[in-house]
Amino acid sequence: MIRFRSVRVLGDRAGETPAAPILSVPELELTEDRISVIGANGSGKSTLLKLINGLVVPDEGAVDVDGLGTASDGAAVRRRVAFVFTDPLSQLVMPTPLEDAELSLRRKYRKRTERRAAALSLLEDFGLAHLADQSIYQLSGGERQLAALASVLAVDPAVLVLDEPSTLLDLRNTMLLRRRLAALPQQLVTATHDLELAQDSVRTLVVDQGRIVYDGEPAAAVSFYRELSAHVAGSG
Numbered sequence: 001m002i003r004f005r006s007v008r009v010l011g012d013r014a015g016e017t018p019a020a021p022i023l024s025v026p027e028l029e030l031t032e033d034r035i036s037v038i039g040a041n042g043s044g045k046s047t048l049l050k051l052i053n054g055l056v057v058p059d060e061g062a063v064d065v066d067g068l069g070t071a072s073d074g075a076a077v078r079r080r081v082a083f084v085f086t087d088p089l090s091q092l093v094m095p096t097p098l099e100d101a102e103l104s105l106r107r108k109y110r111k112r113t114e115r116r117a118a119a120l121s122l123l124e125d126f127g128l129a130h131l132a133d134q135s136i137y138q139l140s141g142g143e144r145q146l147a148a149l150a151s152v153l154a155v156d157p158a159v160l161v162l163d164e165p166s167t168l169l170d171l172r173n174t175m176l177l178r179r180r181l182a183a184l185p186q187q188l189v190t191a192t193h194d195l196e197l198a199q200d201s202v203r204t205l206v207v208d209q210g211r212i213v214y215d216g217e218p219a220a221a222v223s224f225y226r227e228l229s230a231h232v233a234g235s236g
């Protein structure tokens with residue numbers, strides 16, 4: 001279970017008086033297997049996501065995953081919680097999908113031949129076996145995103161945190177990604193501007209100006225967010 005207690009993130013604003021928090025979450029427990037996070041640019045979605053795997057640690061309060069604190073047990077939390085970035089090129093560190101998957105599998109398989117076979121089978125699961133030896137720079141955006149996802153899943157995380165995973169994808173690849181994500185056994189927490197993807201969940205958080213302003217059923221959350229955005233656009 002992911003738990004936030006009296007969390008405040010001040011970031012570089014810590015020196016300002018009064019410090020306006022980038023994000024403030026008094027109490028939050030995330031137990032559902034599909035959770036989405038929506039909200040305007042700069043509202044605090046990425047910060048919320050990064051808190052879950054300790055990429056950001058709170059200035060006040062605490063975040064823990066299955067009882068492990070992200071500040072005190074960061075490495076253990078990151079073995080449990082994998083982070084998928086918007087841009088797969090910031091995730092793929094090796095020249096080809098196969099080598100990248102092999103790198104992720106290095107702890108699980110010490111023998112090179114076993115590791116290679118496991119990496120190939122993983123890529124096969126994602127329909128990427130034929131691109132195993134292609135340069136990651138020659139892959140399409142959709143193929144790259146799936147390759148990054150395959151590598152991240154190689155370490156068997158319990159939770160997958162995804163920061164706007166469909167932003168760079170066309171409609172076909174977005175649909176492919178949604179199908180792949182739907183089939184995963186992991187708990188998924190996804191921040192997105194894609195309001196259809198947001199509804200592939202059972203619970204949706206709406207973030208606005210560093211606070212969770214709605215927490216509930218996805219369709220109702222999307223309506224709330226639409227009204228909030230229309231109101232802001234109307235008054236701007």
Ligand SMILES: Nc1ncnc2c1ncn2[C@@H]1O[C@H](COP(=O)(O)OP(=O)(O)OP(=O)(O)O)[C@@H](O)[C@H]1O
Pocket residue numbers: 010011012013022039040041042043044045046047048
């Ligand atoms: N370390 C930091 N110091 C100061 N401000 C920060 C820091 N990190 C993020 N911010 C600011 O906090 C706010 C929230 O940022 P965040 O990246 O969480 O937003 P977001 O909702 O993911 O936005 P987007 O939809 O544009 O990706 C933004 O105004 C951002 O500029």
